[in-house]
Amino acid sequence: IFSPSVRISAADPMFRAVGLALALSLFMTAAEATADVLPKRYLCVSGGCQLQAPGTDSAGTLSYGQCVLSCEHGNLWPRPSTPPTISSSLVTVSLNAIACDSGTNALMQAACANFANSLASLVSGTSMPGAVRVSITFTIQHASITTPSIDNDESYRINAALRGSLLNVGIAAPTFFGARHALETVSQLVAYDDGTPTLVMPSAFTITDSPKFRYRGVMLDVARNYLSPQTIKNIIRAMGYNKMNVLHLHLTDSASFPVEIVGQPEMTRYGAYSSDKVYDAATVASLQAYANSFGVMILPEIDAPAHVSAGWNWGPQAGQGEFIVCADPEGAGGAQWASDALEPPSGQLNLANSNVYGVLGRVYDSVISAMGRSGYFHFGGDEVIVGSDNTWAACYNSSTLGKPIIDYIAAHGLDRSDESTFYQLWENFATAAASLIAKSFDKVGVPGRKIHVWGASGGSSVTYNMITRPELTSVLPPEKFTVEVWDATSGSIAPSLIQKGYDVVLANYDYLYLDCGNAGWARPGGYWCQPYHEWYHIYDMINDVQAAWGLSKQDMKHILGSETLAWAEMIDESNVMQKLWPRSAALAEALWSYEAGATWYSADGRFHYWREVLVRRGIAAEALHPLWCSQRQDNACTLSWGSPQGRHGAVNPASEEADPMDMMDSRARESPKP
Numbered sequence: 001i002f003s004p005s006v007r008i009s010a011a012d013p014m015f016r017a018v019g020l021a022l023a024l025s026l027f028m029t030a031a032e033a034t035a036d037v038l039p040k041r042y043l044c045v046s047g048g049c050q051l052q053a054p055g056t057d058s059a060g061t062l063s064y065g066q067c068v069l070s071c072e073h074g075n076l077w078p079r080p081s082t083p084p085t086i087s088s089s090l091v092t093v094s095l096n097a098i099a100c101d102s103g104t105n106a107l108m109q110a111a112c113a114n115f116a117n118s119l120a121s122l123v124s125g126t127s128m129p130g131a132v133r134v135s136i137t138f139t140i141q142h143a144s145i146t147t148p149s150i151d152n153d154e155s156y157r158i159n160a161a162l163r164g165s166l167l168n169v170g171i172a173a174p175t176f177f178g179a180r181h182a183l184e185t186v187s188q189l190v191a192y193d194d195g196t197p198t199l200v201m202p203s204a205f206t207i208t209d210s211p212k213f214r215y216r217g218v219m220l221d222v223a224r225n226y227l228s229p230q231t232i233k234n235i236i237r238a239m240g241y242n243k244m245n246v247l248h249l250h251l252t253d254s255a256s257f258p259v260e261i262v263g264q265p266e267m268t269r270y271g272a273y274s275s276d277k278v279y280d281a282a283t284v285a286s287l288q289a290y291a292n293s294f295g296v297m298i299l300p301e302i303d304a305p306a307h308v309s310a311g312w313n314w315g316p317q318a319g320q321g322e323f324i325v326c327a328d329p330e331g332a333g334g335a336q337w338a339s340d341a342l343e344p345p346s347g348q349l350n351l352a353n354s355n356v357y358g359v360l361g362r363v364y365d366s367v368i369s370a371m372g373r374s375g376y377f378h379f380g381g382d383e384v385i386v387g388s389d390n391t392w393a394a395c396y397n398s399s400t401l402g403k404p405i406i407d408y409i410a411a412h413g414l415d416r417s418d419e420s421t422f423y424q425l426w427e428n429f430a431t432a433a434a435s436l437i438a439k440s441f442d443k444v445g446v447p448g449r450k451i452h453v454w455g456a457s458g459g460s461s462v463t464y465n466m467i468t469r470p471e472l473t474s475v476l477p478p479e480k481f482t483v484e485v486w487d488a489t490s491g492s493i494a495p496s497l498i499q500k501g502y503d504v505v506l507a508n509y510d511y512l513y514l515d516c517g518n519a520g521w522a523r524p525g526g527y528w529c530q531p532y533h534e535w536y537h538i539y540d541m542i543n544d545v546q547a548a549w550g551l552s553k554q555d556m557k558h559i560l561g562s563e564t565l566a567w568a569e570m571i572d573e574s575n576v577m578q579k580l581w582p583r584s585a586a587l588a589e590a591l592w593s594y595e596a597g598a599t600w601y602s603a604d605g606r607f608h609y610w611r612e613v614l615v616r617r618g619i620a621a622e623a624l625h626p627l628w629c630s631q632r633q634d635n636a637c638t639l640s641w642g643s644p645q646g647r648h649g650a651v652n653p654a655s656e657e658a659d660p661m662d663m664m665d666s667r668a669r670e671s672p673k674p
Contacts, residue, residue: 039195040064040631044071048605048633064631065191066090068609069202074189077610078243078589079603080209086189087204091167093130093190094199095119100136100183107146108138110293111180114240118187119199121617128198132167136186138179139172146176148297149374150246150560151449155210156182162203177295178210181243185209188613212594213542215505215561217246217299218584220576221568223253226277231573233290238581238619240294242588247291248299248378248563251279251367254347257311259284262366264359266318271311284370299452300371302363303380305429309347312359320355324348325402326385326395340395342383342463343522343569348395351425352408361436368440375449377437378484381430382454386422387462394462396422419461426466427475434480450480452505455497456487467493478502482560489541495549498558506562511541512587514579515567527570535607535624537644538564539586539600546596561591581621582611600644605634
C-alpha cells in the first residue's frame with residue numbers, strides 16, 4: 001500500500017478490495033437502517049469518556065473516537081513503559097494523505113503496508129477528506145539487523161508535531177523491530193470520528209518506549225490439530241498488534257509430523273494427517289517472511305525423545321530397524337495407550353537404535369535451515385515414560401513394549417532396576433541431540449545461542465524428570481540451555497533453576513495454558529487442567545509469581561519472559577483465535593509494561609477497548625461483555641472486589657497410585673499435590 005513515500009492508491013488491488021467490501025457494507029447499511037438512532041456523545045470526565053444522555057445538547061461533547069484520543073490518550077495497548085505525552089488537541093486526516101517513508105528497506109516497506117491495513121480497518125463508512133497531511137519518517141541505527149530475535153533492541157522514540165497543515169511523525173529506533181513497534185503505536189493514535197465523519201489524530205505526541213521482558217510469546221501446537229498457514233498468519237498479525245515477539249511452534253508430536261523435512265520425505269509421507277496438512281518449504285518460507293514483518297521470531301520445537309510416533313514408523317521398511325518403541329500408530333491396540341503413554345497415540349524414540357540419530361540430524365538440519373535463523377531452538381525433552389512391569393504405565397522399562405531398550409541394557413551389563421540406568425540413557429540422548437543441533441546451526445552459518453527445554457517439578461517412577469536430577473547442570477549447562485517451566489506456580493521449580501543460574505521462560509499451566517477449563521476429551525469428567533484462565537488472572541501473573549517466589553531484582557533478570565500456550569487436543573481452526581485472543585493480549589501488556597504492584601483492574605477499560613480494536617482489524621477475539629458496557633465509561637460493568645479465579649489456580653495431576661485415566665493427557669505431568 002505504501003511505496004517509498006507511500007500513499008494509498010485507488011489503483012491498488014487491496015484498495016479496490018477494501019472499496020468493494022465497504023460498498024457492500026454501505027449497501028446493507030442503507031437497506032437495513034430503517035430506525036432513527038440517536039448518536040452517542042461523550043464528555044471527558046476525570047480522564048475518562050462518560051456517555052451523555054440521549055438528546056443532550058451536543059455542544060462541547062465528543063464522538064467516541066474523539067474522546068478516546070483526546071481524553072484517554074488512545075487507550076494504547078500495551079501501555080508504554082514510560083508515560084507518554086499526548087496532546088488533547090486533534091486534527092483531521094485522510095487515509096490517502098498519510099505518507100510512510102519506508103525508503104528501500106524491504107522490511108520497513110512491509111511494516112508500512114501492515115500499518116496501512118490497520119488504518120483501513122477504521123473506516124466502516126464514508127470518510128471526508130482531512131485537513132492535515134501526515135509524514136512518517138524513520139531513523140534506524142542498525143538497519144542491517146533484519147532477523148527477529150529476543151536479543152534485539154526493541155526500543156523506540158516517537159516525536160510528532162504539527163507544522164502548518166503537515167503533521168510530522170519522526171520515529172527513531174536502534175533496529176527495525178523497535179521502529180515497527182513504534183508504527184503500531186502510531187496506528188493506535190488514529191481514530192474514526194463518526195460524527196464528522198473523518199479520521200482524527202492528536203496534533204502532537206512524544207513517546208519513549210521499550211519492553212520490560214524480552215520474550216513475549218505464544219505457543220501453538222500444530223501437531224495434534226493442524227492449523228492452516230493463513231490462520232497462523234492471522235495469529236502472527238495479532239501478535240504484532242500486541243508487540244509480542246516469539247511464536248513457539250510445537251511442530252511435532254506422537255499424533256502427526258506435519259513439517260516437510262528436506263532429504264527425509266518419509267517423515268511427512270508417514271506422519272502427516274493428509275497431503276493438504278503439510279507445511280512444505282514454500283509455506284514455511286512464507287510464514288517466516290510474514291513473521292519478520294511483524295517483528296516475530298519463530299521458535300521451532302521438535303519434541304523428543306518422548307511425544308514421538310507419527311513419521312517415525314518407516315524404519316523397518318528402510319532396513320534401519322525400529323525408530324520407535326511402545327507405539328501403536330494405527331490405533332489397533334484400542335486403549336493400549338492408557339498403559340504406556342499419557343495420551344493417544346503412544347510412542348517414544350528407540351534410544352537403542354543408533355540409526356535414530358542420523359534421521360534426527362536431518363530433521364534438525366531442515367528445520368533449523370528454514371526456521372532457526374535466530375539461533376534459538378526448542379528440543380522438547382520431557383514426559384519420558386519409563387515405569388516398570390509393576391507400575392500402571394511403562395514404556396522404556398517394559399519387558400514387552402520396551403524390549404529393544406531392555407535388550408540394550410542387558411547387553412551392556414546395566415541394571416534395569418536402577419533408575420539411574422534410564423536417566424543415563426536419556427541424558428546421553430540429550431547430549432547427542434544438543435550436539436546435532438549445534439552442527440545444524442554451523443551448517444547454516446548461524447551462531448547457535450541457547451536450546452530451550454521443558455522443565456517442571458515432580459516426577460515419579462513412571463514419568464521421569466531430568467530437570468530435578470542433581471547432575472542437571474552438567475548435562476544441560478545453564479550457559480547453553482534455557483528452561484521453559486510449565487509446572488504449577490505453587491511449588492514451581494523455577495526459583496530453584498534461577499538459583500542454579502538458568503534463564504527461564506514461564507509457561508506455568510495454572511496461569512498460561514489456554515486449553516484449561518475444557519470438558520474431558522478421552523473420557524467424561526472434565527479436562528485435567530481446571531479452571532478456565534481468565535484474562536484478569538493472566539494479567540496479574542508476573543506480579544503474583546514475584547511475590548510468591550520472593551524474587552529479587554537480580555533473580556528477575558533470569559526470567560526472560562513468558563508465553564500463553566494453546567495445546568491442541570481440543571483446539572483447531574474453528575476455535576483457536578477465541579482461545580488465544582484477547583487473553584494473550586493480557587500477557588502481552590504484563591510483559592511489555594511490567595510495573596510492580598500493577599493489577600488488572602487499572603487496565604480493565606483499555607483491555608475491553610483493545611478487544612474491540614482487534615475485532616475491527618479482523619482478529620476473531622472472544623467477546624468479554626455486552627456492547628452496552630463498551631459504550632460506557634471504564635469499569636461500568638466490572639466490579640473491583642474479588643480476586644481472579646480465587647487464586648486457587650489449576651488442579652494438579654494425581655500421583656501414580658491414582659486411577660491411570662486421571663494421568664491421561666500430554667500435559668498431565670506428575671507434580672506434587674497442592
